[in-house]
Amino acid sequence: MSKLTTCLWFDGQAEQAAEFYTSLFPNSSIDGIERSPGDYPSGREGDVITVEFTLDGDHFLGLNGGPDFRFNESISLMIDCRDQDEVDRYWDVLTRDGGEPGQCGWLKDRFGLSWQVVPRRLNELLHRGTDPDASRRAFEAMLEMGRIEIAKLEEAYGSPGQPEVGAGTR
Numbered sequence: 001m002s003k004l005t006t007c008l009w010f011d012g013q014a015e016q017a018a019e020f021y022t023s024l025f026p027n028s029s030i031d032g033i034e035r036s037p038g039d040y041p042s043g044r045e046g047d048v049i050t051v052e053f054t055l056d057g058d059h060f061l062g063l064n065g066g067p068d069f070r071f072n073e074s075i076s077l078m079i080d081c082r083d084q085d086e087v088d089r090y091w092d093v094l095t096r097d098g099g100e101p102g103q104c105g106w107l108k109d110r111f112g113l114s115w116q117v118v119p120r121r122l123n124e125l126l127h128r129g130t131d132p133d134a135s136r137r138a139f140e141a142m143l144e145m146g147r148i149e150i151a152k153l154e155e156a157y158g159s160p161g162q163p164e165v166g167a168g169t170r
Contacts, residue, residue: 002058002059004059005059005060005061006058006059006060006061007060007061007062007063008060008061008062008063008071008113009063009065009069009071010062010063010064010065010111011042011064011065011066011067011070012042012043012047012064012066013064013111014048014050014051014062014063014064015033015048015051015062015064016111017051017062017111017113018030018051018053018060018062020109020110020111021053021055021060022053022054022055024055024090024093024094025055025056026056027054027056027057028053028054028055028056029053029054030051030052030053031052031053031054031059032050032051032052033048033050033051033052034048034049034050034051034052035047035048035049036048036049041066042064042065042066042067042068043064043066047064048064049063049064050062050063050064070112071108071111071112071113071114072114073106073114075114076106076113076114076115076116077113077114077115077116078115078116078118079115079116079117079118080118080120081117081118081119081120082119082120083119083121083150084119084149084150084151086119087105087117087118087119087147087148087150088147090115090117091107091117091147094107094109094115094117095107095109096110097110098110101146101147102114102146103143103145103146104142104143104145104146104148105117105118105122105142105145105146105147105148107146117147117148118148119148119150119153121150121153121154122138122142122148122150122153125138125153125154125157126138126139126142129157131157131158134157134158135157137156137157137158138153138154138156138157140156141153141155141156
C-alpha cells in the first residue's frame, strides 16, 4: 500500500463524488465512510466527514471540508485512454450533469474537479515520432480541440497508424 493518499476537499459532496468516481473506473471501491463525532464549522454531528475510496487501484480521501476552498486547474486527474471510444466515454460521463468541457482534453466534472482525458496516441504523435514538423502540426491541432480527437491528430500529423519511433523512446 502506498504511503501517499490524495485528499480532495468537497463542500458536503464527498460521498456523492466517491460514488460517482468509483462507478467510472474498474478496480474501484468505497473503502470507508467516517461520520463526525460532533458538530464542526461546516457540519453537524453524524454528517459524513471523510470518504476513503480507491480509483483503479489508487487511494483517495474525500473530505467534506466546507465552502472555504474550491478546486481549480492547478490540480487535475489525468486519464490515460487507449482509444477514441474510451476518450469519448470518459468525456461524456464527466461533463454530464453540470460538468464543463475545456480545451486540450481538459474538463471539469460536476463537483468542480479538473480532469485531463488523454488518448495514448497523443503522446505517440507528439513525443515519439521522428518528424518534428509532423509532431508540431499534431500539437497545433490539439491546441484547437476541446475533446481530443485522434483522427484529427493523425490527419494533422500526416499519416494514420503508428509514427516511426525514434531512438530513446520506451
